[in-house]
Structure formats: C-alpha cells, structure tokens
Amino acid sequence: MCKTRKKRCNKSLPSCGYCIRKELHCVYTRVPRLSNHAVLTAERTRAEPIWGAWPPTSIASSRMILSSNVPSDQTTAKAVHNQVYLEIHGMIRATGQFVDGISHRYFQGFHRHLPVISRIRFYNNLSTSGGAPGADVSVLLLTMCLITHAPALGFESEYGTFQMAEQHSLYLTARSLLTQVQVSCSSSLPLIQAGILLALYEYTHGRPDDAFMTITGSARMAYAARIHTRDRHQTRMTHTTSHNADSDIDLLLQAEEAANTWWGIVICERTFLIEATVFDQPMVTVFPGVDARLPIEPEVLDQLDISGSKYLPNVPISCLTSEKIEGFGRTVQATYLLDQVLKSFDTPDIDSRLLQLDRLDTNIQAFLSLVMAQCQGHSGIFCVSINIAIRTLFMVHWHIFGQHPQAVRANFRSQEEWFERSQDALDTVTKIVVNTAESLIGESLANTATPMVDLMPPTYTYISCAALRHIRRSTHREGVDWLESAKNMLQTSLDKYFQRWSVSDDWVKVRSHTEHVACSAGCVLGI
Incomplete structure (x- = not known):
C-alpha cells in the first residue's frame, strides 16, 4: 500500500492511481524478491x-x-x-x-x-x-x-x-x-x-x-x-x-x-x-x-x-513484376514465395521437389533483383521483402546441400552441377548481406538524420546469422579470402544492432553452440 495516500491507494504498480493523477511520488513497501536460485531455475526451463x-x-x-x-x-x-x-x-x-x-x-x-x-x-x-x-x-x-x-x-x-x-x-x-x-x-x-x-x-x-x-x-x-x-x-x-x-x-x-x-x-x-x-x-x-x-x-x-x-x-x-507495388505489398509477395518453398519441401519425390525448388530459385532471384533495383533512393521501405527473399534463398540451397548425393540427379544435372549452383547462390546472397552490414556500421544515411540501424527490421539479424553460418561452413574452400573480413563485418553489425535495441549480449556466447545444433538439425531436415 502506498505510504503517501493509504486511504485512496488502489494498489496499482508502479504507482497508485491517486499518485498518478496528483503527480505525487508514490512509495510502496518493498516487496521481497525471489531468490536467485529460484529465478535461475525458472529461466533454465525455457527453450x-x-x-x-x-x-x-x-x-x-x-x-x-x-x-x-x-x-x-x-x-x-x-x-x-x-x-x-x-x-x-x-x-x-x-x-x-x-x-x-x-x-x-x-x-x-x-x-x-x-x-x-x-x-x-x-x-x-x-x-x-x-x-x-x-x-x-x-x-x-x-x-x-x-x-x-x-x-x-x-x-x-x-x-x-x-x-x-x-x-x-x-x-x-x-x-x-x-x-x-x-x-x-x-x-x-x-x-x-x-x-x-x-x-x-x-x-x-x-x-x-x-x-x-x-x-x-x-x-x-x-x-x-x-x-x-x-x-x-x-x-x-x-x-x-x-x-x-x-x-x-x-x-x-x-x-x-x-x-x-x-x-x-x-x-x-x-x-x-x-x-x-x-x-x-x-x-x-x-x-x-x-x-x-x-x-x-x-x-x-x-x-x-x-x-x-x-x-x-x-x-x-x-503480379511479381509489376512496378506499382510498394514495400508492404512486396513483403507479402516475398512471403508468398517463402510459402511456396515450404510447400515444396513436402513433395515426397526428390526429383519433383528439386525441379520445384529450381523453378522457385529462379523466381526468387528475379524477384530479389527487381526489388533491390526498386529500393534505390527509398531507404528502409523494401528491407523486409529483401530480407525474406534472402532468407528463403538460404533455406532453398541448404535444402539441396542436405540431400543425399545419389538423390541429386533431377533435371539431368549431376550432383556437382547442383551443388556448384547452390554454392554460387549462397555466396551471392551472403555478399548482399555483407554489403548491408557495411552500410549499417557506417555513418547516418546521406540527407537524413536517421541512422541505418533504425531502418533495419528484425529480420536483418536472422539473415546475418544465416550468412555467418554459410561463411563458417565455407572456411575449407580455396580462393575465398573475403570470408574472414565478411565475418568480422557481420559480427560488428550485429553488435551494433543488438546494442541499439538492447538485445541480450549472451547471444555471443551461445551462437556457436546453437548454430552447431541448427546445422545438425538442418542436415536432417534438408534445410
């Protein structure tokens, strides 16, 4: 009960209704806190x-x-x-x-x-x-x-x-x-x-x-x-x-x-x-x-x-190619393509599934190129649609990499041809994410007082983690010297984004572990 006005206290927190209306300093009797052991035990039960x-x-x-x-x-x-x-x-x-x-x-x-x-x-x-x-x-x-x-x-x-x-x-x-x-x-x-x-x-x-x-x-x-x-x-x-x-x-x-x-x-x-x-x-x-x-x-x-x-x-x-569609409409269309990919994963025949994914990959890349050209001079408006398209491409090509080598033979392509196409696609979208990260850690945008970090949607952190996962999987490859600098760029941009929105810094400690678990699960599911 509030010590300032006990008779009219309605026991609301953090201030009682009377003190809020009168703009008074509301003082409650201190409530005992739960023990640290109880709090930590409760936290560990979460996913x-x-x-x-x-x-x-x-x-x-x-x-x-x-x-x-x-x-x-x-x-x-x-x-x-x-x-x-x-x-x-x-x-x-x-x-x-x-x-x-x-x-x-x-x-x-x-x-x-x-x-x-x-x-x-x-x-x-x-x-x-x-x-x-x-x-x-x-x-x-x-x-x-x-x-x-x-x-x-x-x-x-x-x-x-x-x-x-x-x-x-x-x-x-x-x-x-x-x-x-x-x-x-x-x-x-x-x-x-x-x-x-x-x-x-x-x-x-x-x-x-x-x-x-x-x-x-x-x-x-x-x-x-x-x-x-x-x-x-x-x-x-x-x-x-x-x-x-x-x-x-x-x-x-x-x-x-x-x-x-x-x-x-x-x-x-x-x-x-x-x-x-x-x-x-x-x-x-x-x-x-x-x-x-x-x-x-x-x-x-x-x-x-x-x-x-x-x-x-x-x-x-x-109407994916229409030029009259703005940011939210493009987000819906990107989600439509994502939904089509999710449905294709349920196709039991591997040949039919790969052919569907190949067609969707072409459509998504064309859509991504269209929207990226459309977003020039419109900072922040098309970010969500671009991020969803990028995340979908990561998922498509991880699925192809996750298939058994003997199963990858659809469309008269060899296993090497399928994997090479997927590797090129993953490199391309990773470089797009890295370019975004470079802009994010830079100064405020020209002709505006809004920092780039304020224009980034929450989906950015997930495509950045996807790009980091691809980089870590590619460390054994030759002729990819850009990977190390790209890795540092992405981590710096994530640090800045998380600091801006006060996301827990614990992700730094657990990211490698959860990424390993995710990679293991992804290989099983083909994503």
Whole structure:
C-alpha cells in the first residue's frame, strides 16, 4: 500500500492511481524478491534461444499487477478500463517515456516494416471522450512501448537507467496483461495487434519459438474475430450506397486495417516458423490465393479518407513484376514465395521437389533483383521483402546441400552441377548481406538524420546469422579470402544492432553452440 495516500491507494504498480493523477511520488513497501536460485531455475526451463537468454528477473511485480487487475462481479467495465489504463500509464512513465513519444517512434519505425495499425483509428481509440480507452487499446499501447523502447536512446526512469532486467519485467507484465484481457474481453482488433507486437518483440530478442507460439495465439484470436473473412470490396460498395459518408469511411478504414492485420499474421507466422527449433510443425493460417488483392501501404493506411480508387489498387499477389507495388505489398509477395518453398519441401519425390525448388530459385532471384533495383533512393521501405527473399534463398540451397548425393540427379544435372549452383547462390546472397552490414556500421544515411540501424527490421539479424553460418561452413574452400573480413563485418553489425535495441549480449556466447545444433538439425531436415 502506498505510504503517501493509504486511504485512496488502489494498489496499482508502479504507482497508485491517486499518485498518478496528483503527480505525487508514490512509495510502496518493498516487496521481497525471489531468490536467485529460484529465478535461475525458472529461466533454465525455457527453450534455448537463438542468440541469448532472457535476463534473470523477479516476476513478483507482474503477479501483483495481475492480482490488482482481476475484476470482481461488482466491478464495471468502465472501472476495469480505467484501472488498466492507469496502471499501464504508470508503467510507461516509469520508463521515462510519454505516450506521444511512443506512438511517434512506433509509426516512424516498426510501422514501416509491418503496417497493421491505422494511425488515425489508434489515436481515435486512445483519446476517447469521457473516460479511459478500452483495456485492449491500453494493452496495445503497452506493447508499442515495449517494442519501441531502446535504452540506448537515453530514456531513464525516476529510479535510474531502465536496465535490461526491467525491460524484461515490462515484457512479462505485457504478456500477462494481454492474456488476462484476452480472457475477460472478446477478441478485438487492438488485442490481436498487441499479440503481433508482442511476438515481434520476442522475435527481435532471439526467441523465435516463443514468437511462433504467440503469433499462433493471435491467429486464433483473428479467426474468432472473423477478420480473415472481411470483404473489403463489399465495404467499398457500401460506401457508394449509404447516406452516412463518415461512418462508411470509418468502416472502410477499419476493414483495410483488419486486412493488413491478417496479412501481418500470415507474414509473421512463416518468418517465425523457419527460425523455430521444430521446423516441421503445422501453421494456423492458410496463405490466400494468388488472385487475392495485395494490402494497402502504410502511407495509405494513415489517410483519413481512403475511399478513392487511387488509394485501393486492385493488384493481385501473382503480379511479381509489376512496378506499382510498394514495400508492404512486396513483403507479402516475398512471403508468398517463402510459402511456396515450404510447400515444396513436402513433395515426397526428390526429383519433383528439386525441379520445384529450381523453378522457385529462379523466381526468387528475379524477384530479389527487381526489388533491390526498386529500393534505390527509398531507404528502409523494401528491407523486409529483401530480407525474406534472402532468407528463403538460404533455406532453398541448404535444402539441396542436405540431400543425399545419389538423390541429386533431377533435371539431368549431376550432383556437382547442383551443388556448384547452390554454392554460387549462397555466396551471392551472403555478399548482399555483407554489403548491408557495411552500410549499417557506417555513418547516418546521406540527407537524413536517421541512422541505418533504425531502418533495419528484425529480420536483418536472422539473415546475418544465416550468412555467418554459410561463411563458417565455407572456411575449407580455396580462393575465398573475403570470408574472414565478411565475418568480422557481420559480427560488428550485429553488435551494433543488438546494442541499439538492447538485445541480450549472451547471444555471443551461445551462437556457436546453437548454430552447431541448427546445422545438425538442418542436415536432417534438408534445410
């Protein structure tokens, strides 16, 4: 209980509601921490990470937050919304941040890579008249705070620097609150989006297994909310016949936001799966058909009125060579190619499978060349699609290398010809990643104040690790003197990226071990 105002203390953490409203210093009686032995034991039971473990931290605080949030039969929905918002607002303030700063960083950063949230609708939901926003919107705000928070920017709480352990505590709280609100409320678009951002945080911090489980939960919520069946063209027709133009515009924007959110789930599930420990597990989502319309871009999603035909181009997924497709549409197309590769792995006949992979390899390389030419002068817009295409090429050619020599004979090519083609392809994409790393560790981009590291999506770390894996496998080859300098360049760029987003440095210690395990598993699975 707060010592400042015991009678009006609602026991919220890190500050009670009264102290937040009056801007007073809230002082609680110290809560006993769990013993180090208990914390470490709990941490060891988690799956091994790709490049680092979660930092040891006490979870007592998140339990207390949950206990104060459990609604009783007498608690009204409005009171629950107020309580959740006050607690989340207090946690955000404890990080030294403000709501405006969080939303600005999100929409200038991660939003460019995965535009699933409408800026207009988010601000409208956040600034509801007559009370606090809904609990689902508050949880979404907390996950935005979590995914954009970078202690390297210099944010400090009133108790000192916001260290990694506190950031992990914030993650635990966000995960717990998401689960609780999900149980107490029906599935909603903000709640689904909060699940996506939470999964992205786990993926960014080298936990693809956790991220995959989280995104599948979001997919289940999305199915329950029926956002995968939204008929956007029907919504456009409604706009032309209704008498309430403002209402129809909002419905259209909501439908497009829901469609982008569903695409975000489809993209994340596949990019997370290929990094998971257990590769051959089923996915929850089904990739739409090739005639499905591509999603709208972030600059369109942020418009107040998107009812004009110029804002909603009817471009299908299969138009890979169209020049009218921007960043998010290219990301969907890259994911479509990845999905085709994943399906080809299920082909039992090795000859048929290799022929499929050979065709897909040609298509992916052509797509990659097209997008890389398109991205000139548009820094950061096409990074995700390029990274997914590169990661898919690594997977295709590792699969070919993983086949038994006697099985590699399709398309009238010898084993040596297949392996030589794959080796050349892997060298090429590795050099592309190294060139990106060289830009990343350099100075800020010309004519902009945004450093290159801020433009890199989370997928960059995974293609860098894939390139490092290829380099380490190629050390026995002759005439590849560039490998050692490339290795150092990649490691330096990863250090800079992880430092920028406060990812655990433990990945340095475990990377070699996990890479050895991954290589062993990859040879068995053919990836």
